[in-house]
Amino acid sequence: MSKHLSDTVEDYLKTIYKLSEDQSRVGTGQIAEILGVSPASVTVMVQRLAAEAPPLLDYTKHKGVALTEEGQRAALEIIRHHRLLELFLHEVLGYSWDQVHAEADRLEHVISEEFEERVAEVLGDPARGLHGEPIPSRSLVMPDNHSSFLLEMRPNQVGRIREVNDDDPGLLRFLESLGIVPGVIFQVLDYSVYDDNLRLKLEGSPKEIVLGASVTSQILVEEAEPEMAG
């Protein structure tokens, strides 16, 4: 079936998948921004991927792109590789939270199905990655995720940290130092309309933490029923 895709093509598909989580069609400029290439290069590439047999993308001039079934499958394969690798690098080789991403980004294109399966087995077929990301199943189904951005939480709401963006080592070290890791329960104490700052309290710690939008937009949470503070 699926013929061999270059690392570059895999990166395009992965990027489009991630952008498609918040929007139905993705603009060429957004892709260019994330991949660090010129918009012109993206246009040429998406035209090519839409013209493949079978097509990996659905593309209409000036209207952006969406993944086809085929393209989505390829994207999920890479994302599964990436998330399994991150966990593996941490659990088996002792990498830290913030180190795993860069290494996984290179290895994800190169490992075989065999490698993927053996790693999954060693790790006990995990459903979530090191930073809380859902891991697509062996058959490439992405578990659905009812999470929302911490950015959108408001005072008195209670939630659980679900997932943090894995691609900024500095941010990861910062969050770890504050105790903001997947699983932790928190309550929003305060919100500022002017700068979108949120003041939070983590369960089990008396300390209060204030986070700006550039941080809270990188964190996904699972909402819980608002509770009255005891």
Next chain:
Amino acid sequence: MSKHLSDTVEDYLKTIYKLSEDQSRVGTGQIAEILGVSPASVTVMVQRLAAEAPPLLDYTKHKGVALTEEGQRAALEIIRHHRLLELFLHEVLGYSWDQVHAEADRLEHVISEEFEERVAEVLGDPARGLHGEPIPSRSLVMPDNHSSFLLEMRPNQVGRIREVNDDDPGLLRFLESLGIVPGVIFQVLDYSVYDDNLRLKLEGSPKEIVLGASVTSQILVEEAEPEMAG
């Protein structure tokens, strides 16, 4: 220092290193043969690598190539990666003897120094690989190897299997089934001038084994003093 080399360049350097173990200068045709590309492509590539600053190869038209210090260092780095990876895939992920080579051939170009170091640590800084190959040290010194080809052994000589070629899965399964693995001691019983067949007996087994030149040329051994059979 060393700028980034493409996977392709790394494969050229690795190939030239291995060929240089038996000869001082390597012909473009030999390289083409092993890499599965045309001789013309090799000529172009070696010219480029000899023109880099610093040069990775020493090249004279029609006289073949040799690695420079710089080129050798790069080759040893890849070879260290390859051999550590093979061992790691076997020990940690449960790959079999014959499966590791193909996977290591892809991963070797992609892992970081960090990965290399952590793997070496997990494995206890091994000096030899899964098939008995010497592993260059962290500082890229190749341990010297006083081995010779099994092909050259003659009746009554006693030796120990040192290393078997890792790149033919079928041959590896065959050798494993016969018990020909690094460390095993054997005696040569018989040699045939006509077809270069060798008849051997492995220590601890009464069975006799006959091997042709296409097999004995893939096996390296350490000679021991000839002994009279007891």
Next chain:
DNA sequence: ACAAATATTTAGATTAATCTAAAATAGTTT
């Protein structure tokens, strides 16, 4: 609804790695 601003696409060039076919060199044989 039109002009200005923004985003996207086209055109043409570049680089790395490869190929085939033709030309040149080296080695061998008589």
Next chain:
DNA sequence: AAACTATTTTAGATTAATCTAAATATTTGT
């Protein structure tokens, strides 16, 4: 030493991925 053979090199073309600059759409603001 001339001629033949085998190897190596040159020349020119091809493919994937990128770029810059120019052209063209689309969206937005008044």
